[in-house]
Amino acid sequence: MWAPACIMEEELPWLLVNEVGGIRGILHSHVPFLKKHFHLITMKEFLENRKDVGKKVQAIYLWWHKPVIDKELLQSLPNLKVIANSGVGMDHLDLNLIASFGVKMANAPRAVSSTTADTGMALLLASARRLVEVHNISISPSMDYCEADILGVKVAGATLGIIGMGRIGYKIAVRAKAFEMNILYHNRTRRKVQEEQAVGATYCKKIDSLLQQADFVMLVVSLTPQTHKLIGKRELELMKPTATLINISRGAVVDQEALVAALQTGVIRAAALDVTAPEPLPRDHALLKLKNVIITPHLGIKTDKATYMITEEAVENILAALNGLPLPSEVLPS
C-alpha cells in the first residue's frame, strides 16, 4: 500500500466521515489507523463550519451508507476527489451524479466476501436446524417440547440454489460443497467450467428451474433495477413447499408482502433474512411475528477483522485516488 513519508498532521489530506462511534459512525478502533493517513473530520464538524472545512475535504469514507451523498453535499466539497464505501453494494449511491462532479468511487470487495459468505451459511444452517426456536425452548422455564417440534432439515445431500455467483456467491458454493450439498447457480454470465467443477456447481440459465429444484435458495445479487423484487409471488410459488429462502443481498430484491403471505400459508417452509426493506423493520411488521423466520440486522461483514480490512481497503483506494494512481476497487457508473 502507498504510504506517505513522515508528514505533519496538518499536511494530511482531509477525510470526511459521518461520525465516530454511535449507530452510523466508524469504529473507534479504526481511528488511529485512519489518523496515520488523514486529518479526520466528522459531518457535525463540517456542518458547523461548512465554508472553510468544505474546501479542505478531499475524500469521504462512507460507513453503513452514511453520510448521505447528495448534490448539496457534493457542491459544498469543491476539492473532493474520492468516495470510498465500506461494503460492496453501491445501490445507495447515485453513481452518475457523483461521477459528474469528477469524483471517483471505490468499494471493498476483497474485505467483505468471506465474511458475508459465512453469514449466508450461518443463516442456512440456523434455519435448517431451527437454532433460534430451539434456543428459545432451551432457555424457557419449562424446557418442554416434543421431538417433532425440533426436527430440522438435513443439509448434506440437499440442493442449494445460489442466485448471483460473484465473489460472495462463489465463496458460498465453496462452503456448501464442504457441507456436502448439491449446488445450482444462476448468474448473468456463466462461470468458467473449471470454476464450476471446483465447487461442483451446475449452471441454471433460467432462475425458474433453479427455484423449482432447490431446497435452499440463497440470494446474493446486487440491487439494481433488474433485481428489484426479483423474488415475488410467482417465484415463491415455483419453490418447493419444503424450501427455505435466504437473503444476504438487499431487502428490496424480495417482494416482502408476497414473502409474508408465502410464509404464512406454507408456500415455502422458512426464510432467513440478513436484509429487509426497510432496515430495521417497523416493530409491528408481520415478518417479526413468524416462527419460521430468522432475521439478523444486516450482519453481513460484521466481524472485527473484516471491518478493519474494509477500512484498510478504503484507505488504499483513497490514497491511490489522491495520488493519481489506479484505484484497486474502483466502481464506475454503468
Ligand SMILES: O=CC(=O)O
Ligand atoms: O451489505 C454489505 C455490502 O454491501 O457489502
